[in-house]
Amino acid sequence: MPAKKWLDNQVSLAPVKDQTVAVIGYGIQGRAQASNMKDSGLNVIVGLRKGGKTWKQAEAEGHKVMEVAEAAKAANIIHILIPDMEQADTYKKEIAKHVTEGKALSFSHGAAIHWKWIVPPKNVDVIMVAPKGPGQRVRELYQEGFGTPSLVAVYQDHTGKAWDRVLAMAKAIGSTRPGVLQTTFKEEVETDWFGEQVDLCGGAHAMVMNAFETLVEAGYQPEVAYFECLHELKLIVDLIQKYGITGMYNRVSETARYGGLTRGPRVIDKEAKKKMKEALKEIQSGDFAEEWVSKYKKEGKNSFARYMKEIENHPVEKVGREMRKMMWPDAPEV
Incomplete structure (x- = not known):
């Protein structure tokens, strides 16, 4: 059976327009996705360690920057874009207590959830938008008026609006312009x-x-x-x-x-x-x-x-x- 797909005119930003997205990490993907979402009109904050080398960079590029725990607390959607091997420890120490009723825990790679390095509570959405390209191209193609295709998945739909949320995020980073495909966390991890x-x-x-x-x-x-x-x-x-x-x-x-x-x-x-x-x-x-x-x-x-x-x-x-x-x-x- 062919994968389900969505294009730009089939998706709306409305489900996340009034929500705050905390992008945790400002590496190659974090920088690109935070900037694309901000330019698409979303309310974006960047969560970083105080004094880290990317703090000043994110501020200089126009982002509101907070410490990780503070950003997680303030956000409706917590989008974790730090390296795989750091996610579980950072989640446990700084994010977990702020993953509260109705929020969304979001990723661009499914490993931490699929392998249960992170076990989220049942009362939140767990979603993934995974661009099929390096962060630099995610940003460049967005600025050129196009985008990088992405895989999208929902692991847990507590609110009944998880698909609306993840598709809106995919649109905000420019991925619905070329198109996004439905997958699962398991399929994304293993094939990636x-x-x-x-x-x-x-x-x-x-x-x-x-x-x-x-x-x-x-x-x-x-x-x-x-x-x-x-x-x-x-x-x-x-x-x-x-x-x-x-x-x-x-x-x-x-x-x-x-x-x-x-x-x-x-x-x-x-x-x-x-x-x-x-x-x-x-x-x-x-x-x-x-x-x-x-x-x-x-x-x-x-x-x-x-x-x-x-x-x-x-x-x-x-x-x-x-x-x-x-x-x-x-x-x-x-």
Whole structure:
């Protein structure tokens, strides 16, 4: 059955026009969503830790800023946009006592609710609007008069108005312009993590590095290998995003089309798919969530250090830094 969808003319801001939305966090998504909602005419406050580095930034960008507990108390809708691993602790210490009758607890990712890191009271709505793009694009596309599509879900509808609320929020951040799709917290979490691990982040970086190594080990210049295995990937992905896989193949050379169609499935084969299924099972069973929570409790943000160092020291990154300086001399290297 096709997913239920909504477009801009099917949704009203009215259900949240007279309500206060507290955006907890002012990172990449928090900054974009708070600014979009404010520009759409909603009453937005930003909840942050006093003295944090984003407090002054949020104020300078025109937001009313309060400490987290104060913002949660003042809000009708508490929209939690801090990192996954910080949500449970912040909720318990600063938000929970202010989650009172008829309020809405809102998220842009379902992990904390799905895995019960946060267990909300029964007398509130629990909703999610999850933009399918990074915060910078959420803001840029909104300012261009368009928006980023989102997934929307209701976990708990205490007031009978949870769907009206979440759709209005989706409209306020610009997502109903391209369209929003109905999902569940479970589906959003499991598919989001799967995509990140086997395709969008993990799969892409592993494929690029292995392809680069294959060419360099065969004696080709690293700079040329960088162009063929990393730089041009964006051009292909842009075509796929805009026209689909068939549309991409119709827009590349005949040699690229034949080679890709006949060799691609040989490289990313049934064995690769079996490993994808294994990764999905680890997500569905909760094993990955348990592993990630345990790792984060022990090491915090250092959980990434070893893996990031390995990539940072890889030849494709060393060559890439030089190639990017050549193409974009003023762009920062992060």
